[in-house]
Every structure is written in C-alpha cells, then in structure tokens.
Amino acid sequence: MSYQQTLFNQAYTSQADSTAFFLASNGKNDPHSELLATFDGLFQNNSLGDEHPRCRFPARYHWLIEKLSTSIEIPAAPKCEAFNTFQETLNAAGATMIFPAAYLNSPSSMFGHTLLRIDQHGQDKSNRILAYTASYAAKNDPSDNQLSFVFKGLMGGYPGEMTVLPYYMKLKEYRDIESRDIWEYPLNLSQEETDQMVRHLWEVSGETFDYYFFTENCSYRLLGVLDAIRSEKPMLKAFRLHAIPVDTVRAALQHGYIVDAIYRPSIVNQFQYQLDLLSPDQRDLVYGLVNHPVPEYATLEHYPAEQKAAILETAFLYSRLVTTVPQQVAAKRSLQLLRDRNELDIESPLPELPTPTQRDDQGHLSSRLQISAGEFDDQPYIGFDWRPAYHALNDPGLGYPLGSELKFLDMSFRYYQDDGLKMEDLSLIGIKSITARNRFFRPLSWTFDIGGHRVEEHEKRAWVPHIQGLAGPAWNVSGGLLYALAGGQGQISSKLKSGFDVRAQTSIGYLRKTDSQQFLIGANFEQSAVNDSDPDLRVSARHDLQLTGNWNIFWEFERSKISGSYRNQYELGIKVFY
Template sequence: MRSYDALQEAFSIRAKFMMEIKGFLISGLLTGFICAFCIPASAISEDNSHLNELLKKAEEKRLSADRYWQVLLHYKPATTGFESLIDDSQFFLSPEGKTNPKAELEATIIALFQSDKKGDEHPKCRFIARYEWLKTEISFNELLFSNITCKEYNKIAEIIQPKSVVLVFPASYMNNPASMFGHTLIRIDSSHESKLLSYAANYAAYVEDDIGFLYAFRGIFGFYKGYFKVFPYYERVKEYNDTEQRDMWEYNLNLTEKEVDRMFKHLWELKDIYSYYYFFDENCSYNLLFLLEAARPSLHLTDMAMPWVIPVDTIRTVKDSGIVENIEFRPAKATKIRHIASLLGEDSQKTALKIADQKINSDSIPTHNNEEKIMILDLAVEAVQYRYNNAELTQDEYLKLFLSILRERSKLGKSEEGYYTITAPAPPEEGHLSSRFSLGAGITDDVLFQEIRFRPAYHSLIDPDQGFVEGSQIIFADTAIRYYTDGRIKLEDFDLVDIVSLSPKSNFFNPLSWKVKTGLTQKMFQDKEEHLIYQLNPGFGLAYKNGIIGLWYILAEGDLNIGGEFKEDYAAGAGIQIGAIKKITDYWKINLSAETLFYGIREWFHENKASAVQTFTLNQSSSLNLYLSWQEIFNNEQTEIKLNWNYYF
C-alpha cells in the first residue's frame, strides 16, 4: 500500500504541474493514458470500479452459461444445475467452482486482476485458455498483464509447436485388462516432416501395482485418479506397434491451427489436474473428447447418451461429427512379420527364423532365387527388431546380428516397389456397434421357446468379425430370458464376464490363448430338469491358423459350479475344449466347438457338449445366428436348435 500511495502522490504532483502548463484538458488525457497503460495488473486490486465493470459485463453477456466456458471447466448438467467432471480442487478458483459456473467465472476474473502470484503461477499462465477467452469476451487490455510472462508454457509450446491434430486408435490388446477395448490418444503435429517426432496426449488412470479383482473393482467404481499426460509420440508407437502387436489407426482432423492452439492451451490447464477414472464411462476415451471440444466448441462430442463409453464408440462419434479428413493405417511390427511370412513357404520361414536365432549365418541361405533370398533376409530383419523391442536381445547382440543381416541384404538390391504393402483391414468404426439386442426362437426336447437377449458390450466369437481382432471375445452382462410354450419363463443365462483370447501360434510367435467366464446359467440335473447355477470357467491353451480349417484351438479348462441341486451345493472339475472358427465369405462364418468335462470334487459326473453356430452378416447393424447344440450330462441328452436375429446399437 505504501508503494501504491507513493505512486499515486507522484502522479498527482505531475498532474498538477501539467495543469498549470497546458490546462485541464491535456491533464485529463494524460492521466487516462497513464492509468490505462502504465499500471500493472497487480495494482488494479484497488481499482474496484474497473473490476466491477468487467464483472458486470460478464454478467450481462451471461458468460457463465457460454458453451465454451462449460467446456473449459468440463461442466455437465446435474440434478441441481451443473457439475464439473474435474475432481481436483486445484482446478477451481472458487470454493464453489465444481458446481457453480457463475462463481467460478467471477473468481477467475477477480484472480486475474488481484492475484499476487508471479510468473507461471499467475492465473494468466496457469489458466491460459480462460485468460485468452475472457480477454476477448470482456475486452480488457492485455497490456495490463505485460509484466507477467508465462515462461514455462512458452517453452513447452515452442518445443511442441502445435499445428494440427490426429486422433489415434491402437487396437485392442487382450493381455492387458485396461486395453481390451482399445485405447485413444491425440497426436499433436508440428511442421516436422516425420510424425514420429510429434508429441501426443492421453488421459489415463494412475495405477500402482493392483491386479486382478482389485484392479477391476477400483477401475469400475472410480478409486483411481486419472491425469492428462503429454509424451513423445514415438514412445507410444514403440509400445503399441512394436511391442504389444497392436495395429494403430490414425484419424487426421480438420481443425485449424487456431483451434489446435486453443486445444493445446486447455491441455496445459489440465497439467497435474486429476479427475476420478471410471472404467465404463469417464475413461481414457471419453475425457479426451473435451480437448477436441475446447478446440471447436460447436462440437458436442461429450454429449454421448450411452451410460457406458467404449473407445471405438468415441471414434464413431468423432467421425460422425465431420471433422475427420482421412484415415491412415499403421500396421504393427508383428503384422509386418506375419505378412512377409505369408509370402514365403514353410521352409523359407524356418530359414529366416534360424538366421534370427543365430543358428545359421545370413550368407548361408539354401536357395539361388534372389527374390526369395531378399524376402528371407527382410523377414529375419523384422524378427530381430521385434525381439530387440521386446528386450529379448541386448543392444550389443542386436547391433551385431542386425548389421550382419543388413550387410548380406545390401548385396541383393531393392525389393519390388509395393511388394510388402499391407492391405488395410476394415477400420474399427466400421464393425458392428457395441451393444446388442437379440430375438430368437427354437426348440429343445420337443418344446418350442422364444428368447430375448440383451448384451451391453461388446463382441463375441459368433458376431461378425469386421473391424475387430480375430479370435477375441469380450462380453459383459449378456442376459437371456426364455418363454417356453408349456408356460415356463426363466432366466436362461447371465454371463457377467465372458472373455476369450485366441491368438494363433506360428513360427515367429508363441502366444498363450485363454478364456474366463463367470455368471449364471441353466444346467440339467438327474431329475431331467434344468436348474440355475453359478459357473466359473477359466481355461488356457494354444490356437493355430490354417488356410483350410481356419482358426482352431485346444484349451485345458476348469469348471466350478455352485447350486442347491448339487449334493454339497457345489461341484468342480476339469476338461478339454476344442474348436474351429472358419470365415467362409465376408458375410458368412462357422463356429464349431466340442467340450468334455470330468467333475470329481464333491460330486462325480461327466459332461459332454458340442455346438455348431453359423453367422450371417446382414449389415453393420444386424446379423443372424443359427445354432445347433447337443449336450450329455447325468446320462441325459439334450438337443437344441435356435435362430437368433441380432440388432447392434
């Protein structure tokens, strides 16, 4: 206050002196000039009239109800007004900011002019997107803040140089529960020609060492904090593309450079700010949509009506908004290896494998065909790079082997242009939609029935494959109710979780295939009647792919049944399941399965099952399933035929 009083006194003396020389008019103009351009923002803390004027202007323009303000604060309609999806109190300048847009707006304006924080901690820098918007909307002079420099933001902006944006979708990764549905991130491109030099941003839960049930429980009920993070794009390409065998889809967006700058400023505001992560709705893909809305507020991407959000559904939402210019496919390293291997015979594949295993030298290829030699060496190079990316080789081992193969490869010249070009499969958003409603009718034991079924998510082995990873199944809460013509109505199935991962084994990859299923199902007992039981059915084994048979597999499995019809309320056993999935055409596939289980814990009995399911794709939104199944249990046999119509939405 003393410095301020001294400053005021100095201005007063100067004003009196000027009045004596040039009169009241010139004095008034000069005083106005000094007040407007020479007093820093911190000094305006005493100028309540100016601040009140700005608050009044914001009130008159109803800025707290403005769409852009709602996007910047992540406000969504609540039972009593609005509530921000941000949970970190550090994001709000008003104690009521999470639920009161008006209070937060006023607190932001006041903080801009009265905060005693300096540099990057000043609200101008910490909430730079708010500052830029308010500067335009309520027309305050930015020269008032000329003494506040946002050094950290400017440094980061200079490094990243945001100019355009690409939405990226890495395909599902069945060996990581957090990535089973795929994932989305944003790539921020600059003027660099190589996109690997770009930076990327995503939203993810901060997880320590939780696994299994604890991980699922905390993820579903919001016990993890989620943060936005910026990182070099090549790190994710290495992780997803080169290590986890995940193909990536890149959606170039038509955002202008000005819009990208707005998005980047909002991303800066979210630095070190958390919101609680919910696996089914407020997840990695949903929260990322706020960045695109901050770029272009006219988009309403986060207004998705579904009670759950699956990454591929957000891709569809973005594409439907009209901002996708084109799509690029980035095949995984494993996809490249499989493609080159498919061009070679079994013996040539094994030769490439021996070179990668250092069992033979790269100059010992037993063929005189230069074209075949080229493919063998190229396949060996890809395999060696893949192993190094997966830490199977040390850097010294890698460089020695890699350079020796390249040395031999360089003697053979270039391969034919486009020879290794991989045809992009259908992008994920062209697959069937995530939820499914089914109507069916059939006959079992000479009794007709009608069936209604609802599955919230996501994809099964008997659904159309287009847009999905072959051999993968993720089912949640699949519920079927039947009405029999003899008057019975019963719950036929409730598959709480039913996940299958069939990854084919090859010369270059040895993945483990597995499954886990839990829920309620009907089971026939010795009284020849079906009774509802709880089932837990895990399994693991191997899968292979054959041009004639298709994808076939064999799994060892365990089975736990709990129900009052058992002698001691439960029974457990083990067995084997074999099956094959063959795609006949783009619109027709067959799924065959046989299973035998021996129960010897608490109760002794034997169960055999077999089924054949044909799937006919009608369009992206519908399909037909024709089922034929047989089972034998407690010396009772049962045969069933059923036709289902499926609607995806």
C-alpha cells in the first residue's frame, strides 16, 4: 500500500478512497495503524476463505511477509479461491504499457491515455490481442453531456475504477472506432515483479479512487501500479501537480522499465497510406466500389491479380470507415470485398505503414516557458509566457499530429515601461482540431477556447473574459494545411461599452511544418453584433525554428486594423519546453 505526504508534508494519506480498502478504521490517514491491522490479519482464522485479509490484499501481505522474513512464524495461507482463479485467468508472463495517442474529439482522451496489457505465457505476436488489459478510468454518468463531463472530471466529481478487460476490445475502441495510433512499450519485468503486479491489480480492481483529469488520472494510477512493483524507484512523486500520459511514458523510460516500442497505426492512417500507393484511376475505383450505387466490378477485372488485391484491400478498409452510405449497405459491401479478396490466392502486395520517424514520447516536452521582446503600436515590451501543458499549432510538430492544438492554463504577460506588467492573454482550455478534407473523408475542423484577452475599449486595452468557438473545412495544400473557419466569440465585462459583446469571427490560415521549422500565416476578421463599430482585421505571420529538441526561437509580425486605427506588432523570442 502506498502512502504520500500531504501538500505541506505534515501528514500522510493514501490515494485509495474506499473504506473497504483499509483494515484499520483510520487506515487512510494513519499508515502505522494500518500496518498493525495488516499484521494482525496474518493470524485471522482461515475459515474466512476469500474474505480473509490475505485473500483480499495478496500484494500487501506478500510485501509484509518478505519484510518479516524468518523473524516470526507465519501461519499457513488460506486457499483464496477467487484470487487464484483471477491469477490463473491472467496467466501473466509480463506486461506492456499501451499508449493510444491523443483524441481531441473526446474530453477524456484529449491528452492521450495509458493502460497496461498483461502478456500471457504462450502468447506471441500473432495472438497478443487476446491478452488482458488493466485500465483506470472515470465512472461517469452516461446521461452527462460533454460540458458536465469536463467540469466533473476537473473537480473530482467522478469516482475512478481499475478494470481488467481483453486487449482486442481496447484496440477496437482506440484504433478502429476513434482512429488513434497506438504505441506499445514492453516492460522488462521479472516473473516475480509480474506476479506482484497481478496481486496489486487484484487489490485495486473494483476499488474506487477519486478521479481528476489532470492529476489522479489513468496515467497516475498506472505509475502507482509500477511503484507497487519497484518501490525503490518511485515515480509518482514527480506528478503531484499534473500527470499527462505522454510524460508518464517518458518517466517509465527514464526509470528503465521500457525495452522497446511497437507501432500499431490507426485504421485511418493505414488506409491513407495504402491509398497513396495506388494510381489515380485505382483510387477512383476504390471510391466507386464503396460509394457508387452500382459498384464498378467490371473495371476491376482489367487489372492483374496483384493490383486487384491491392485495390480490394484498400476498398475493404475504406468500407469500414465510410460514413457517406447507409451502415447496412457499407456492411454488405465490406463483406463482399473481403470475399473477393480472399478468392485471390496471393500474399498482400501492400506493405504496412512504416513506423514514424519520431514517437509521441520523443516530441517536445509538455510544459513551455517563453521570453520575448517586441513592439506594439510603437511601444516596446518584454513578454513572458508560461504553459504547463501541452502543444500549440506553432510548436515543433514531430511526435504530434499536424493541425492539433491543446493548451491548458496558457498565460501570457507583457511588461510595458509606461504601463507595468499585465496579463495579456489567458487560455484556460484551448483546443484546435484542424483536419484535412478529401474525396474520401470530410471532417469538420474546429476550435474552442475559454479564457480572456485584452481588447481596445475607450482608447484603453481592457482585460475581457471570453468564450470562443469556430468551425469549418481544411485542405492539404503543398504539404501544409489550409483552413477557413467561422464562428463567434462571447465577451462579458463591466469595461465593455454594453457590459457584454458578441462578435462574429472568420479565420483563414495556412500551416506548414518540417522536421525543424513551423510556418503559420493567417487573417482574422471580427465584427461586433452588439455595438455599432468598424470591423477588426488582423493579418499575421509567424516562423518558429527548432534549435534543439526543446529549444526554439521565433519571430512574429501582425498588422491590424482595430477601432479604425492601423497598428503593427513585432515580436522575437525564445521558448523552452521542459
């Protein structure tokens, strides 16, 4: 059992929140009393069966008996039939850390996720999906909307629970339904460590813990499992303020748990890769085999067997993803395409999607500090920016999906000689999901931000809270993303003329990234629907250059027309990720 010191190190507390997890009445906050109660449990009558403390808490007692060694005579252990069945079912030979990449369309998965796969004796690459997984998640109310889900998740309004489920169910959820790439990290656990992991999972499965999105989340609990295995190398102490899944993967790497990395691409990325290997005519045929009222099978016969197999395999993948035809029609066509492909007695001519040159955990670190010097409307300033998490459009792209942005508590300050130090911008939560459309998929790109910024009001720059949302299409153009979004922003403040404002907004931009550079140009148009004022227009360009993995320099220029006046802004700075 793991205890941690409270914030000011005045006392100890356990992370478990269920009273059933403790043998002493004050066990949650008194490790000494819990240890004595645990010791007394050694001598309870074995007739208790599965309710015996040694059956309920096998990991705890395994640790205690090791510490007691031969100093006292230990009574024989009870049978523990339920735990033995659990242990035999898992048949654990080792474990693998699983990291499904970030999924911006789900509030609970925006930062990614981590779970453990329990690898069994006798399993290999061909049947690994039959293994079990241990995953910690919030037990949310299905009737809650996404806003309620986010609020309760931030405030600890849900209990969390560790569950053990087959791996193929998780693969279907993450890789196929949510189209998330998955990284598998085999752990170098000994058999004894693996056995202790199983004992610990038995103890915590079904027990409740308070769940918080940014602190006591899936990754935090996973590290707790590993700390229970190797208590001499604890990792949880470094994650008291926030636990971001990719950071916990890095911690496991640094502590020597991870020995390899295996890539499982999402079905969407595998399809896009296969599609790019086909000729334009063959891509047209893939589209027609799935979408046209009468599939073009006659055209398919013009191709030799190897090319026919490639077309059928790609069309089959597409039939599992398409949303432009009724589900029943897509299912029938999927089955027919699979039958036709199986009739061709040849190996697949299409290669697997290559492993990316850089994994998610090898991208820039999650927290960022930025210092800059600039000039706004002929007034020089010094800028200070801090963000605890996670990634912005203009950050280095390696290890992060192009067009994704997820910011939490992003703060920007400026120091003007005549005006002192003031907060310029605040993004409590800022999300951008810019995804290219094509003939096969037509996703809606969108942005959301809640926070505050400075606006021109009564010839002064007033601080105004806001909530903003935009949506629209995006396209791949010359290796970059071109997007056009429209929506609005709501503002409320006593410093505004009417006390509030609603502004229609349009944003057009082009984002291009290479391995070491990011270039972003954009134009933003705003018009108040409340006040009779001139529209605001901003045109900007920004270039970021990566010096090393976590050091960047950048320059930015903005030309704006605000309240009828033209302003220029220049900025040059450096940012470090840590």
